[in-house]
Amino acid sequence: xxxxxxxxxxxxxxxxxxxxxxxxxxxxxxxxxxxxxxxxxxxxxxxxxxxxxxxxxxxxxxxxxxxxxxxxxxxxxxxxxxxxxxxxxxxxxxxxxxxxxxxxxxxxxxxxxxxxxxxxxxxxxxxxxxxxxxxxxxxxxxxxxxxxxxxxxxxxxxxxxxxxxxxxxxxxxxxxxxxxxxxxxxxxxxxxxxxxxxxxxxxxxxxxxxxxxxxxxxxxxxxxxxxxxxxxxxxxxxxxxxxxxxxxxxxxxxxxxxxxxxxxxxxxx
Numbered sequence: 001x002x003x004x005x006x007x008x009x010x011x012x013x014x015x016x017x018x019x020x021x022x023x024x025x026x027x028x029x030x031x032x033x034x035x036x037x038x039x040x041x042x043x044x045x046x047x048x049x050x051x052x053x054x055x056x057x058x059x060x061x062x063x064x065x066x067x068x069x070x071x072x073x074x075x076x077x078x079x080x081x082x083x084x085x086x087x088x089x090x091x092x093x094x095x096x097x098x099x100x101x102x103x104x105x106x107x108x109x110x111x112x113x114x115x116x117x118x119x120x121x122x123x124x125x126x127x128x129x130x131x132x133x134x135x136x137x138x139x140x141x142x143x144x145x146x147x148x149x150x151x152x153x154x155x156x157x158x159x160x161x162x163x164x165x166x167x168x169x170x171x172x173x174x175x176x177x178x179x180x181x182x183x184x185x186x187x188x189x190x191x192x193x194x195x196x197x198x199x200x201x202x203x204x205x206x207x208x209x210x211x212x213x214x215x216x217x218x219x220x221x222x223x224x225x226x227x228x229x230x231x232x233x234x235x236x237x238x239x240x241x242x243x244x245x246x247x248x249x250x251x252x253x254x255x256x257x258x259x260x261x262x263x264x265x266x267x268x269x
Contacts, residue, residue: 024051024054024132024134024138025048025049025050025051025054025056025130025132025138025140026047026048026049026050027046027047027048027049027128027130027143027145028046028047028145029044029045029046029047029126029128029145029146029147030044030045030047030147030161030164031043031044031045031147031149031158031161032044032045032157032158032161032162032165033149033155033156033157033158034149034150034155034156034157034158035149035150035151035152035155035156036113036117036122036149036150036151036152036155037113037117037151037152037153037154037155038113038114038115038116038117038151039112039113039114039115039116040113040154040155041110041111041112041113042110042111042113042155043108043109043110043111043165044108044109044111044124044147045106045107045108045109045161045164045165045168046068046070046106046107046109046128046145047104047105047106047164048068048101048104048105048106048107048130049103049104050101050102050103050104050132051134053134053135054102054132054133054134055089055091055092055093055098055100055101055102055132055133055134056068056100056101056105056130056131056132056133057091057098057099057100057101057130057131058085058088058099058100058101058209059083059085059211060099060209060210060211060212060213061098061099061100061217062096062097062098062099062209062210062213062217062218063096063097063098063216063217063218063238064093064094064096064098064218065093065098065099065100065131065133066129066130066131066139068083068107068128068129068130068131069128069129069130070083070107070109070126070127070128070129071126071127071128071129071142072124072125072126073124073125073126073127074111074124074125075122075123075124076114077113077114077116078111078112078113078114078122078124079111079112080109080110080111080112081109081110081111081112082109083107083108083109084107084108084109084110084169084172085107085172086101086105086106086107086168086171086172086262087171087172087173087209087251087253087262088100088101088209088251088253089101089102089253090207090217091133093133093137096217096218097217097218098217098218099209099210099217105168106164106165106167106168108165108168108169108172111124117151119151120150120151121148121149121150121151122148122149122151123146123147123148124146124147124148124149125144125145125146126144126145126146127142127143127144127145128140128142128143128145129141129142129143171262172262173251173253173262173263173264174262174263174264175263175264175265175266176197176261176263178197179194179195179196179197179263179265180194180195181193181194181195181265181267182267183247183248183267183268183269184269185237185269188236188237189234189235189236189237190214190215190234190235190236190237190248191232191233191234191235192208192232192233192234192235192248192267193230193231193232193233194230194231194232194233194252194265195229195230195231196229196231199229200229200231200254200256200259201256202256202257203223203225203231203254203255203256204255204256204257205253205254205255206223206231206233206252206253206254206255207221207252207253207254208221208233208235208250208251208252209250209251209252209253210235210238210248210249210250211249211250211251212245212249212250213238214237214238214245214248215235215236215237215238215248215250216235216236216237216238216239217238219235219236220236221233221234221235221236222234245269246268246269247266247267247268247269248265248266248267248269249265249266250264250265250266251263251264251265252265
């Protein structure tokens, strides 16, 4: 049974009482630049620091959970892009495996200002909702955040935040045409085949994270490394599998020694 909607319904009455959530999760709205300039995109970030044993959720939380979301209140002429999500981790909600973040993470959002700015500074505001879970779940809805940045002729990188953006930008999954992927349906399961761009041995971590819920996040994933280096993953289908889906969107997170891969894939059936 998919529990995401059920959990949202159960916790909805609590969303108006977010004091506990604010105590359990440290959230800051930060900028990669110390100022902004007309027409030049820049990046803001939601910096989440979780207490030990707690987590929040990826854009698709899996079988349980609610993804972090942002409602922007921007000045006229400004626009916000989609959240750039770092590759998720397997997180534990009670006895269920879900898709989210522990420790710290940074959700990055590109912002584009208008071609003309006359104000000396600009305030960007947002209302952020999340669910932070550990032994209990502490949801928060539409918590207000804002950041004020000076307007200048050219924008300058903020040395105090830039390293953090660089760290988590490197964890945002990317498509890599050098990796070949294919996928096939079998009764109750999906078989994903990956052909790496380089020979990989001694894989210490590999996991597929479903972007649309076709794969059951709570079920063990079977991995087989073939003699030619091809990786074959057998994934159990979710009960809510979209039978008409023509592709399998998601992220493969793989580690081997010092090598780390965060691959965005979307192979066709």
